[in-house]
């Protein structure tokens with residue numbers, strides 16, 4: 385089978401009809417990874433034994449004529465911030481270089497229960513902090529479309545693996561844009577569900593009130609299938625919502641004509657690349673041709689989203705990362721003389737520069753005397769941003785924006801300028817702060833043949849509508 389053509393449906397039905405086997409697919413994927421990944425760097429750990437075991441189980445079902453589960457035999461990759469029992473899980477950090485979790489992340493467990501075959505763990509920015517994957521403590525990931533460029537981040541490995549056909553789908557995590565922005569840079573689909581839609585149990589925390597798990601895939605239908613599999617209440621995560629999970633795949637077929645699409649001028653301001661603007665405007669026109677009604681909306685507090693995000697996210701990160709003390713798990717410095725020396729040295733040697741920067745920012749923002757000025761203020765801005773969306777969604781069913789202000793940039797281009805790097809997420813952080821779902825779908829290319837992504841934002845728990853719009857748009861484009 386041509387690796388480019390592989391989708392969840394094509395893989396599952398080929399195995400079911402015994403045109404191929406799950407084992408053969410695992411083997412061909414590892415061959416491809418062997419050949420391609422030295423130039424890309426998408427995988428941190430391969431899990432061949434686990435993959436073969438699962439593939440054998442699926443093949444046995446096929447031989448016995450049993451109907452395969454929804455992801456039966458589908459080769460997947462998991463961002464290395466999600467715990468996998470018995471398989472090292474690093475979060476892209478040296479501090480967890482040898483960490484082998486005793487349990488599975490719920491999203492991973494649900495994928496495997498649905499027949500997915502986990503090929504390995506995907507490279508990412510350290511603790512998911514970054515927009516270019518250059519903050520991985522191991523090695524950067526390169527964009528398969530142009531290896532002098534970044535794949536985006538922090539789920540860079542997850543996006544690059546799908547784009548380079550080294551996995552059919554992958555899981556990523558999104559705190560400020562880390563699924564959608566790399567999807568846009570690599571030319572694949574990336575979906576961030578509503579906060580609480582997918583359990584965070586077993587996701588190594590960056591900023592707990594902003595972290596989301598979601599799929600990266602070659603098309604919207606595959607993203608819908610994965611979401612259906614991983615979504616829903618989980619008793620292990622009290623923030624996972626007890627809201628019924630619709631059949632997202634069936635919902636894709638509903639017509640989009642008559643849907644109201646909001647366009648916010650705040651997402652088309654300074655800093656937006658001209659080619660990205662044109663591609664986004666063309667996509668909006670295509671949606672109009674499909675019968676959607678385009679309506680201007682206003683999201684007036686958008687300009688405060690990046691500063692508010694970097695207060696809330698770093699505050700929560702500084703607290704979450706306090707658990708890495710060199711005692712309970714993770715890296716432990718050698719020859720420490722006292723307990724505080726052990727803490728200090730373990731953290732100093734284990735964490736990278738960006739993680740330390742965030743811990744310092746967050747600790748400062750939470751410290752007595754500054755709490756009201758920074759953290760509390762940022763939370764208030766977060767409420768205003770959420771209200772902006774609430775108001776807009778009274779008038780429209782979805783909001784369409786560019787995913788990122790530019791296409792993929794060069795490795796090293798922003799690595800020494802954290803503020804420039806932070807702006808790569810200017811159009812994505814708002815949805816994380818408001819807890820609403822968003823999807824990025826390929827909508828064009830620059831003159832240099834770099835992918836451009838279209839972002840569609842939806843109402844709380846209304847992934848079905850943004851998936852439906854994405855599917856309709858994708859279909860007319862192909």
Ligand code: GLN
Nearest residue numbers: 512513514559560561562
């Ligand atoms: N790039 C943003 C950051 O560095 C978002 C990261 C993410 O979504 N995990 O915080």
